[in-house]
Amino acid sequence: MSLLFAKRLPLLKPLLIATLVLSGLATSSQADDLALASNTVQSKMVKIYGAGGLKGLEAYQSGFLISGDGHILTVWSYVLDTDYITVVLDDGRKFEGKIVGADPRLEMAVLKIDSQELDHFSLSKSIVLQPGARILTISNLFGVATGNEPCSVLHGIVAATTSLNARRGAFKSPYQGPIYVLDAISNNPGAAGGALTDSYGNLAGLLGKELRNAQNGTWLNYALPIAQLTTAVEDIIAGRTRPRSFDETVNRPDNPHTLKSLGIRMVPDVLAKTPPFVDSITRKSVAEQKGIQPDDLILYLNNRRIDSLNTLVNEIALIDKIDDITVVIQRDNNLIDITLPGQ
Amino acid sequence: MILTLRTTQTLSSALAVALLLCPLSVQAVDVPSSVLSAQAKRIAAIRKASASTVMVFAAGGKGGGSGVLISPDGYALSNFHVVKPAGTAMKCALNDGQLYDAVVVGVDPVGDVALIKMIGRDDFPFAKMTDSDKVRLGDWCFAVGNPFLLATDFQPTVTYGIVSGVHRYQYPAGTLLEYTDCIQTDASINPGNSGGPLFNANGDLIGINGRGSFEKRGRVNVGVGYAISINQIKHFLGYLHSGRFLDHATLGANMVTDENGAVVVSNIIESSDAYRRGLRYGDQLLSFGGRPINTVNGFKNVLGIYPRGWRVPISFLHDGKQIDTFVRLAGVHSPEELLAKVQPNRKPPARPPEQEKPKDDPPEAKPPAKNIKKTGFPPAVAPFIEARHGYANYYFNKLNQNRVWDKYIGLTKGDKLPGNWIIEGQIGNLGAATIHLQANRVDAKLPQGTTFADLDADLNTQDAPRGSGGMLVALHMWKHIMQVSPTRFGEVYYLGSMPTPKHSQKQDVLIGTHSVIECRYYFDPKSGHLTSIEMYPDLGVDPCELYFSDYKEVNGHLLPHHIEVVHGEVIYGELIISSYQFPTAVKGAN
Numbered sequence: 001m002s003l004l005f006a007k008r009l010p011l012l013k014p015l016l017i018a019t020l021v022l023s024g025l026a027t028s029s030q031a032d033d034l035a036l037a038s039n040t041v042q043s044k045m046v047k048i049y050g051a052g053g054l055k056g057l058e059a060y061q062s063g064f065l066i067s068g069d070g071h072i073l074t075v076w077s078y079v080l081d082t083d084y085i086t087v088v089l090d091d092g093r094k095f096e097g098k099i100v101g102a103d104p105r106l107e108m109a110v111l112k113i114d115s116q117e118l119d120h121f122s123l124s125k126s127i128v129l130q131p132g133a134r135i136l137t138i139s140n141l142f143g144v145a146t147g148n149e150p151c152s153v154l155h156g157i158v159a160a161t162t163s164l165n166a167r168r169g170a171f172k173s174p175y176q177g178p179i180y181v182l183d184a185i186s187n188n189p190g191a192a193g194g195a196l197t198d199s200y201g202n203l204a205g206l207l208g209k210e211l212r213n214a215q216n217g218t219w220l221n222y223a224l225p226i227a228q229l230t231t232a233v234e235d236i237i238a239g240r241t242r243p244r245s246f247d248e249t250v251n252r253p254d255n256p257h258t259l260k261s262l263g264i265r266m267v268p269d270v271l272a273k274t275p276p277f278v279d280s281i282t283r284k285s286v287a288e289q290k291g292i293q294p295d296d297l298i299l300y301l302n303n304r305r306i307d308s309l310n311t312l313v314n315e316i317a318l319i320d321k322i323d324d325i326t327v328v329i330q331r332d333n334n335l336i337d338i339t340l341p342g343q
Numbered sequence: 344m345i346l347t348l349r350t351t352q353t354l355s356s357a358l359a360v361a362l363l364l365c366p367l368s369v370q371a372v373d374v375p376s377s378v379l380s381a382q383a384k385r386i387a388a389i390r391k392a393s394a395s396t397v398m399v400f401a402a403g404g405k406g407g408g409s410g411v412l413i414s415p416d417g418y419a420l421s422n423f424h425v426v427k428p429a430g431t432a433m434k435c436a437l438n439d440g441q442l443y444d445a446v447v448v449g450v451d452p453v454g455d456v457a458l459i460k461m462i463g464r465d466d467f468p469f470a471k472m473t474d475s476d477k478v479r480l481g482d483w484c485f486a487v488g489n490p491f492l493l494a495t496d497f498q499p500t501v502t503y504g505i506v507s508g509v510h511r512y513q514y515p516a517g518t519l520l521e522y523t524d525c526i527q528t529d530a531s532i533n534p535g536n537s538g539g540p541l542f543n544a545n546g547d548l549i550g551i552n553g554r555g556s557f558e559k560r561g562r563v564n565v566g567v568g569y570a571i572s573i574n575q576i577k578h579f580l581g582y583l584h585s586g587r588f589l590d591h592a593t594l595g596a597n598m599v600t601d602e603n604g605a606v607v608v609s610n611i612i613e614s615s616d617a618y619r620r621g622l623r624y625g626d627q628l629l630s631f632g633g634r635p636i637n638t639v640n641g642f643k644n645v646l647g648i649y650p651r652g653w654r655v656p657i658s659f660l661h662d663g664k665q666i667d668t669f670v671r672l673a674g675v676h677s678p679e680e681l682l683a684k685v686q687p688n689r690k691p692p693a694r695p696p697e698q699e700k701p702k703d704d705p706p707e708a709k710p711p712a713k714n715i716k717k718t719g720f721p722p723a724v725a726p727f728i729e730a731r732h733g734y735a736n737y738y739f740n741k742l743n744q745n746r747v748w749d750k751y752i753g754l755t756k757g758d759k760l761p762g763n764w765i766i767e768g769q770i771g772n773l774g775a776a777t778i779h780l781q782a783n784r785v786d787a788k789l790p791q792g793t794t795f796a797d798l799d800a801d802l803n804t805q806d807a808p809r810g811s812g813g814m815l816v817a818l819h820m821w822k823h824i825m826q827v828s829p830t831r832f833g834e835v836y837y838l839g840s841m842p843t844p845k846h847s848q849k850q851d852v853l854i855g856t857h858s859v860i861e862c863r864y865y866f867d868p869k870s871g872h873l874t875s876i877e878m879y880p881d882l883g884v885d886p887c888e889l890y891f892s893d894y895k896e897v898n899g900h901l902l903p904h905h906i907e908v909v910h911g912e913v914i915y916g917e918l919i920i921s922s923y924q925f926p927t928a929v930k931g932a933n
Binding site for chain 1: 479480481482483504505506507508510511513527529560564565566567600604637638640641
């Protein structure tokens with residue numbers, strides 16, 4: 001063992017000196033910053049509790065404040081699939097969280113709590129990280145923290161910047177855009193929705209949901225760059241993705257689209273919020289030509305979120321028959337964009 | 344140097360690869376001195392820390408783990424779940440390349456801590472226990488240990504990380520292996536790191552690694568390791584030296600968070616000390632153990648860091664009024680209940696039974712078992728082992744009993760004062776007092792009146808003088824244990840050490856049971872003096888407390904001249920002693 005080592009030593013020596021120097025640099029210049037950053041980011045973090053609780057489905061996730069008025073950025077997941085979302089601030093205060101909007105293609109959601117003058121990350125001040133940059137991930141992984149207890153902080157570096165679709169088939173995620181791959185073991189149960197920052201606490205990314213490589217079973221530690229989310233978040237906060245049909249002042253066309261004219265028959269409306277599933281398609285209709293199928297779930301209509309059959313019907317009534325309709329449907333685990341042309 | 348190579352290699356392997364591809368960076372030799380000194384500091388911290396790190400190997404290949412030396416005479420900390428499969432004796436390696444014999448000293452199964460003693464040197468390198476309450480989120484830290492039992496070359500593995508969380512609470516498995524107020528780190532903690540040290544950036548000991556959040560990704564590090572805080576262990580250290588199986592504490596009350604976020608009592612046992620101190624259903628807990636309480640986890644964290652029997656400050660709101668007092672903590676288990684859960688197999692079966700596993704498994708490495716026949720203990724450890732029912736290793740209880748008692752009796756020479764004692768003085772400024780301690784009777788003339796205790800009758804019914812909780816019987820218990828010595832007093836054992844409301848410095852405690860009465864004797868570890876006695880006529884009632892001070896020499900005996908009598912947090916009186924008389928003592932004895 002020692003002999004072998006001695007042989008390798010001459011080769012390693014110059015390298016070693018260089019690595020010592022570099023790691024030393026990192027230690028001295030950032031020794032205090034990590035502790036400072038780890039503590040100052042806490043007041044911007046929230047713990048989110050919602051649906052789940054079954055084995056392997058934790059009923060909690062992480063999030064962070066992006067406005068002083070209580071807007072929270074988090075991931076879109078089953079945890080939010082409930083009317084009772086609880087948001088706990090760093091100081092232990094509890095709020096009811098309302099979904100302002102979500103983008104299933106980015107697997108992102110914006111919540112809102114009723115409060116003011118909250119410490120928050122500013123999306124416009126988010127930064128772009130290069131591979132090798134030292135990072136912190138802040139999240140409530142494993143639900144370790146409760147009440148006013150601080151979120152967990154892990155450190156590491158950006159191992160790579162790449163795109164999820166670079167390994168098509170390996171990671172089954174609706175989001176296939178650019179990501180930061182991290183060497184911190186950041187993406188644990190409950191960590192999704194947490195913040196990725198540099199070593200000074202500047203926001204750089206949103207921790208994604210757990211992703212397991214379908215081919216080799218390994219788990220990916222990654223975050224979505226904030227730049228990928230900013231437009232969608234702004235649209236959501238500005239109300240551009242909200243249904244308009246509840247708005248009395250909106251102009252109603254004389255001759256709107258209808259489900260029938262499109263050739264779509266939906267499942268019966270039996271619940272307060274019946275999920276908008278397609279029941280059947282009229283033969284030779286527009287819907288059939290454009291590939292809509294029975295059992296498709298309609299998520300978005302002209303980029304506005306459809307949370308129920310009732311909303312779908314009301315929203316269609318606001319679109320003039322001569323205008324195109326874009327829909328986002330979920331078929332199995334895939335999201336599909338379809339445009340139905342106006343007539 | 345080899346050690347340095349090993350550690351930096353792991354830390355910077357990614358950089359090393361990058362540098363291979365980029366030889367220009369190697370030319371950068373003009374390094375600021377601050378960088379070099381920071382690096383030198385880190386190397387020195389790792390070198391210092393590694394020397395005190397213990398690699399534990401259970402006899403017969405039954406697993407192992409890690410540990411850390413905390414004294415030059417070989418006392419070392421590890422985990423209960425590491426030591427349990429090993430039994431009473433094990434082998435421990437240091438990075439000096441030597442393998443040492445070690446024995447179990449004391450075990451805390453609820454807190455998952457074990458104290459062991461390594462044998463063979465009185466100059467072991469040891470770690471400095473620092474104040475783990477000063478550890479901050481984001482501080483650099485590192486673990487040293489024996490992950491996956493890799494250290495068969497006796498060189499520990501170093502993993503560097505940051506503190507990911509402080510004051511964490513992790514639920515127990517049943518009632519054992521509860522991690523309270525622990526430190527969370529992203530330094531790699533793997534099976535085999537259990538029992539090993541977590542150091543701060545200076546190489547001072549902040550915790551004992553013992554657990555990770557392992558769920559669906561297999562039994563390897565997932566970035567979340569937990570270390571028992573060294574401050575918690577400091578509280579238990581005296582108890583661990585007692586050779587016993589230790590219990591944790593309960594307040595006798597449950598807490599919930601109400602809709603306003605206040606922590607309130609949801610349930611309380613009427614026989615608990617907390618109830619006697621006035622705590623009731625619905626009262627809001629304000630602070631406990633000196634810490635403000637805002638969450639139920641926060642309450643459990645404080646409760647978890649104290650051993651059974653400690654008296655802890657508590658503040659609560661009762662009917663809108665704040666009450667600040669001390670509360671005695673009862674045990675979580677009855678003694679036999681605890682033993683049934685932890686009793687190690689003295690002769691381990693061929694296949695040891697599966698131990699109770701918490702949701703988050705403790706990292707405990709199990710190498711393939713080798714068939715090594717074991718007959719008795721090695722000669723080096725045999726003198727340090729004494730089996731007794733209820734003890735992890737009775738040898739250490741006796742050792743500390745003798746240490747405490749011999750020092751005290753050397754000062755008072757109370758064993759040379761047989762027969763009756765007459766104590767004269769006064770109670771505060773109320774008036775004169777004479778107390779006559781005889782073999783079967785105590786007579787007292789007090790300003791409050793004349794009273795007595797009949798020592799032939801049941802002692803647990805005699806609480807004279809009224810309001811004192813049994814001062815006369817307590818004084819008898821003091822005289823009696825000195826005259827007959829602990830060996831003939833009844834069952835006496837060393838409990839450990841704890842502070843009292845009057846002594847912030849931890850006091851050594853002997854517990855003696857004589858004629859159904861339990862007495863606790865508190866001794867100052869520095870001076871050796873008896874500082875207080877608590878006499879419990881019955882469980883579930885407040886004891887009579889005597890606080891001894893103003894020690895002065897009387898014919899070669901050092902005796903107290905001030906005894907404060909307290910019952911149920913109320914001072915009954917101060918006995919100021921002017922003279923001791925020993926009418927039947929042998930003259931000239933010293």
